[in-house]
Amino acid sequence: xxxxxxxVPESGKHAAEVLTLARSLGDVxxxxxxxxxxxxxxxxxxxKVYRVTADGVDDYFVEPKATILTxxxxxxxxxxxxxxxxxxGKALAARLAVALDxxxxxxxxxxxxxGARQDIFAxxxxxxxxxxxxxxxxxxxxxxxxxxPAPGEPAVEAVEVxxxxxxxxxxxxxxVDEPAGDRPGLSEADVVVSGGRGVGSAEDFALIERVADAxxxxxxxxxxxxxxxxxxxxxxxxxxxxxxSPQLYVAAxxxxxxxxxxxxxxxxxxxxxxxxxxxxxxxxxDFGVVGDLFEVLPQVLExxxxxx
Amino acid sequence: MNIVVLVKQVPDSGxxxxxxxxxxxxxxxxxxxxxxxxxxxxxxxxxLKEAHGGEVTVLTLGPDQATETVxxxxxxxxxKAVHISDEAAAGSDALAxxxxxxxxxxxxxxxxxxxxxxxxxxxxxxxxxLLAARTGAAAATGARKIDVDxxxxxxxxxxxxxxxxxxxxxxxxxxxxxxxxxxxxxSLKGIMAAKRKSVETLTAADLGVDPSEIGGDAAAxxxxxxxxxxxxxAGQIVTDEGDGGRQLAAFLAAEKxx
Ligand SMILES: Cc1cc2nc3c(=O)[nH]c(=O)nc-3n(C[C@H](O)[C@H](O)[C@H](O)COP(=O)(O)OP(=O)(O)OC[C@H]3O[C@@H](n4cnc5c(N)ncnc54)[C@H](O)[C@@H]3O)c2cc1C
Ligand SMILES: Cc1cc2nc3c(=O)[nH]c(=O)nc-3n(C[C@H](O)[C@H](O)[C@H](O)COP(=O)(O)OP(=O)(O)OC[C@H]3O[C@@H](n4cnc5c(N)ncnc54)[C@H](O)[C@@H]3O)c2cc1C
Numbered sequence: 001x002x003x004x005x006x007x008v009p010e011s012g013k014h015a016a017e018v019l020t021l022a023r024s025l026g027d028v029x030x031x032x033x034x035x036x037x038x039x040x041x042x043x044x045x046x047x048k049v050y051r052v053t054a055d056g057v058d059d060y061f062v063e064p065k066a067t068i069l070t071x072x073x074x075x076x077x078x079x080x081x082x083x084x085x086x087x088x089g090k091a092l093a094a095r096l097a098v099a100l101d102x103x104x105x106x107x108x109x110x111x112x113x114x115g116a117r118q119d120i121f122a123x124x125x126x127x128x129x130x131x132x133x134x135x136x137x138x139x140x141x142x143x144x145x146x147x148x149p150a151p152g153e154p155a156v157e158a159v160e161v162x163x164x165x166x167x168x169x170x171x172x173x174x175x176v177d178e179p180a181g182d183r184p185g186l187s188e189a190d191v192v193v194s195g196g197r198g199v200g201s202a203e204d205f206a207l208i209e210r211v212a213d214a215x216x217x218x219x220x221x222x223x224x225x226x227x228x229x230x231x232x233x234x235x236x237x238x239x240x241x242x243x244x245s246p247q248l249y250v251a252a253x254x255x256x257x258x259x260x261x262x263x264x265x266x267x268x269x270x271x272x273x274x275x276x277x278x279x280x281x282x283x284x285x286d287f288g289v290v291g292d293l294f295e296v297l298p299q300v301l302e303x304x305x306x307x308x
Numbered sequence: 309m310n311i312v313v314l315v316k317q318v319p320d321s322g323x324x325x326x327x328x329x330x331x332x333x334x335x336x337x338x339x340x341x342x343x344x345x346x347x348x349x350x351x352x353x354x355x356l357k358e359a360h361g362g363e364v365t366v367l368t369l370g371p372d373q374a375t376e377t378v379x380x381x382x383x384x385x386x387x388k389a390v391h392i393s394d395e396a397a398a399g400s401d402a403l404a405x406x407x408x409x410x411x412x413x414x415x416x417x418x419x420x421x422x423x424x425x426x427x428x429x430x431x432x433x434x435x436x437x438l439l440a441a442r443t444g445a446a447a448a449t450g451a452r453k454i455d456v457d458x459x460x461x462x463x464x465x466x467x468x469x470x471x472x473x474x475x476x477x478x479x480x481x482x483x484x485x486x487x488x489x490x491x492x493x494x495s496l497k498g499i500m501a502a503k504r505k506s507v508e509t510l511t512a513a514d515l516g517v518d519p520s521e522i523g524g525d526a527a528a529x530x531x532x533x534x535x536x537x538x539x540x541x542a543g544q545i546v547t548d549e550g551d552g553g554r555q556l557a558a559f560l561a562a563e564k565x566x
Contacts, residue, residue, distance in 0.1 A: 061448065061465070061474050062437065087433070087450050087467070094437035097403060103528030104402055106432040115532055120430070121325045126537050133528035169446040170480075173462075174473040187468060191565065215565055233487050234468060239321070239428070240345070240486050242468055248565050258322055265540065269563055271556065277547070284540040287559040291548025299553020304566045307557075 002026030002079040006046070007069060007092065008037040013188045014084045016147035018140045019044035021111060022082050023150065030154070031072055033057060033065070038156065045150030054161040061170035062088065064163040066095035072159070073100060073135075080111075080136035089139045102134030109144045109266075111136070122239065122262035142187055143245030143266050178234060184218050186235060191217025191248045192264070194237055197224035198253020198274065198293060205231050208252060211297050214304040220244065220264075222254045238263035252293045256281025273297065309362040309456065309478075311353045312418045314409065315346040315381055317374040318429035325429070330524070331531040332399055333429055335371055342377040345424030347491040348484045352454060353422050354385045355489065360456060363387045365416060369397060369408050375507065382502035383494030390416070394511040399524025406438035408522060411515035413443055420461065421481040425450050436483045446476035452487040 004022040008015045008030045019041060022028045029048040030041035041049045050072055057064045069092055073081055081096065083089035085107045097104040110117035115130040116138055131137065186192065193215060195208035205219070208231075212219045221231040223238060237244055239259040249267035254260060256272070256279055264270070265284060272285040273293045282288045289296050319325045320339040328334045342350075353364045366381040366389040368374050378389045392408055400408070413421065426433035440447030446461075452471060453464040461480050465472040466487060494502070512519050520526060546555050560566045 061472075066441075087465075090433050091437045091447070091449060094402075094434035095441050097434075098406070098438055098441035101403075101528075104432075104434065105529055106434060119537065120534075122321065123537055124325070125327065125534055127327075127331070127534045128532045129529055130532060131528060132530050170448050170474050170476040172472050173475045175470065176473070177470040179469075185469065215560075234470070239431075240425075248560075248563070269565075270540070271559070273552075273556070277545075282545050283542050285545065286543035287556060288542070288545040289548050289552040289556050290545065291552045296548055296553040296556060299551070300557045300560070303554055303557030304560075307561055307566050 003076065004028050005073060005076055005078040005081040006030050006041075007083040007089065008032050008041050009084065009086070009088065010034055010036045011084075012040065013147060014086070014142045015040055016044050017142065017145050018082050018084050019046060020147050021140055021145045022080070025080060025111065029076060029078070031069060042154050043149050043151050044147065045152055046154045047152070049154045049156045050159050051156050052159045052161060054163050056163045059172055060163065060168050061172055062091045062095065063167035063169060066092050066099070067164065067167050068161050070096055070099045078135055080138070083139045085139035085141045093137060093139050096137060100134060102137050103131035105129055105131060105136070105138040107141045108138045109141050111138065111140070122258045123265050142243055178232070183212060184216075186218045186220055186237070186242045187244060189218035189244070190246050191215045192220045192237070192244050192246045192267070193217050193250040193252070194220030194222065194254060194264075195225055195231065195252050196222035196254030197228065199225060199230055200253075202230045207294070207297055210301055211250065214301055215248065215250075217246070217248070222260050251281050252297060254281055255279045256284065309356065309360045309419045310417050311356060311362060311364050312413060312416055312421045313346070313349050313353045313364060313366050313381065313386065314421065314423040314435065315350065315366055315368050315377055316343045316427045317341070317368065317370045317377040318343045318427055321428040327534050330399065331534050332524070335373070340373060340376065342380055343424050344428045345426060345484065345486060348486050348488050349422045349424050350381050350384050350386060351489045351491040352484050354492070356420070356454070356456060362419070365390060365418070367409065367412055367416070368392070369405060371398070378507055379502055380494060382505045383498040384492055385498060388505055389507045391507055391509050392511070392515065393509055394519070396512055396519035396523045399527060400522050401527040401529045402432055402434055402438060403528055404522040404526055406435060406442060408512060408515060408517055409435070410439050410442035411517050412510065413439065415515070419459075419478045420456070421445070423481070423483040425483045425485045436481045440481045443481070446480040447482075448474040448476055448480055449483040451482050451484045454482060454484070454488070
């Protein structure tokens, strides 16, 4: 059986997906820096957990964890080391690659004995790749696989580490969380309702919010909408925003530019509302309404209310 | 303060792109542009230079035609450029690319390196940390704001649901998102001035990097195959004639979303 190392940060769904994918490859050893991650690793079938405590590890950017992961990888000699494709996961993977002189694959959307799948060019092309030097070091994109629990009782090994001064180059002076409110987080939501330039103003985004609430979803926005200040940038979906892959994606007043599609095309069901029958978004929609979103969406709200 | 900006020429991400017979990005087309996020890196460097003085040097690794991208950065206001161009580098993976760029950084005097958060062709988003690991500089990546005060740099690292304030001493490597500024267009004066600016062209050998360590043959990753993703096919498209919303609601109900 192959030995798979997985870095498990606290964030839920994405880390659970990586653990699920890892399980399909072999015996999973999770690396956790807190109890939440340890619990997640147990729930998603890790055979073993390195539970790391390192004073000050959270006060410095990337380097302390990179050193710890490198040491654990050296010690464990895995066949694969998977991390979530987040800014942190990619930064850690880059550091591991240099420290171990090991090949690196990012944004993997599937992995088996044959190789890794990557969706490139905003998803237009799918490649199969493999690492030819070292073990399979890869970051796994959100939505690559569906998270499936497999609760177990992993052996938990406590690892205590001192953070070296050399790893204290970049201090995290402050963490500013902008609360998402009552709605589910964008990358975790089962339903995402996004508005684009067609929404026309910040005030009118209230309509998008009402539809999101009626469907129990998160609100997203195109870059044209965030650039225009209709909605905060952190809700941007696309190449330079968040990648989502919900059960349902609703695009209202969004044309469907390639950079927007890059962030939502793996959604299960796509619905579009757009005035322009030629908008590219219709080419990928399971259901589309050519019409004014200010006519169509209120009617959807009425119907949703009736069906409650 | 001396700044090096990393820019990569890429095929325009708004147009169709493809791999060539060797499963490498086809870079021979006419649609090459500066990596879209790299424009923000150039702008950030120019703004810091305007505030603190010093020189902005552009560094790129790419084929001959990447000169066009270099010229654009000089026209925007960068002072000079270093272009690593070597047949042997074709097909390099991220590790080899970082070896060459790190070797070039080793020959330049810099306090700060600014990159795009990710390139818009391969988009790995790893180069700044690869380079930091190789050079020993601090890396504060994914910036939506950069401030420099003396030899301290403060960066707002953008996250999905907020941001982290990072501080470090120079020398440092940062990368930027498109939220950081609005890149300027080259002025006619800038375009004229760019013609007189120096572009140093270097090979791997000039940088002391053994050609056997770079390029496709040395790559630690291999692309086995590539296929076009089957286009998502359009489903049912209706035109609103007064009950489009109800039809949409019926679809959502049938799919059990309402
Ligand atoms: C490097 C780079 C990165 C990028 N990253 C992203 C990214 O992460 N995310 C992203 O979204 N974009 C991104 N873009 C921008 C992208 O290219 C598009 O410009 C953007 O997605 C357009 O947003 P939009 O569809 O809202 O606006 P538009 O393209 O202007 O479309 C607005 C649509 O609304 C419709 N409309 C208008 N009024 C109504 C109405 N009343 N009812 C119904 N429909 C109406 C119009 O018919 C039109 O189709 C990026 C671009 C670059 C260069
Ligand atoms: C579709 C595709 C997939 C690939 N997948 C992999 C893979 O999984 N593993 C792997 O090892 N290699 C891979 N490669 C090769 C790798 O992308 C190149 O080596 C590339 O130069 C470095 O990666 P990047 O462009 O993604 O860098 P990123 O880390 O995304 O770039 C960030 C920033 O670094 C700077 N930068 C990057 N490249 C250069 C350059 N050549 N010159 C100057 N500045 C630069 C720019 O400022 C850029 O904005 C892939 C290439 C392609 C085309």
